[in-house]
Amino acid sequence: MKEFERKQLLERVNREGATIGVDIPDRIDVQGEEVELRDFVFEIKRRETVPDGEKERVDRAKKNLRRERLQRLQRIEENEVSYEEGRRLVESIVGIDRALNALEQLRPANLEQEAQLQEAQDQKRWMNFLKQALGRDGGASKRGGR
Known part of the structure; x- marks a missing residue:
């Protein structure tokens, strides 16, 4: 990948409002485990608050999503991927950001x-x-x- 392409991809990830209009991915591989991300977020979001019994599960999910996001971003930053793979990674990172935003807005019960x-x-x-x-x-x- 050329340097200017890599910079374009990184700019897309870090752009203010990058998640506007972006859907949460249906499924995503997080830390080697396939997660039904959209279903999980909507299941939790439907409740508006996080019940005490679910708090640990939601916190663990957010931690794993942040770690996965960082790993994907580092692959682009370190120029380890082709431009096409970088574009796919950017879309997945923005989808992860969208899911994290939704989960961060929840209040504990x-x-x-x-x-x-x-x-x-x-x-x-x-x-x-x-x-x-x-x-x-x-x-x-x-x-x-x-």
């Missing part, structure tokens, strides 16, 4: 519960503030407001 609790506490504080501001607080009205 306990964070969801914490956010709900925080919202309930905020609403309670707001209601107390309004009661005081409108003079409907039991203590303020007994003191003789006017």
Whole structure:
């Protein structure tokens, strides 16, 4: 592969918004094991939060995807492949990035519960503030407001 071709491929991988419009690959070989990547991501994504029992599985998948991405990128950086193979690697890297983005957006289930609790506490504080501001607080009205 020529140097300018290699640079073009690397630029495509590192381009801002490279994953826009890119599909998550159906299957991908990750660390020597074939993974049904699209099904896995959509299965986890459907839940919106990662249940405690699935957290380790998702973390392991993200770690393996990052490692696979790095290995593929290094093959291009070290000019170990033909231009055509480099193009296939770039497409797979961008697909891996798309899957990683989807998995990174997930929140652990306990964070969801914490956010709900925080919202309930905020609403309670707001209601107390309004009661005081409108003079409907039991203590303020007994003191003789006017």
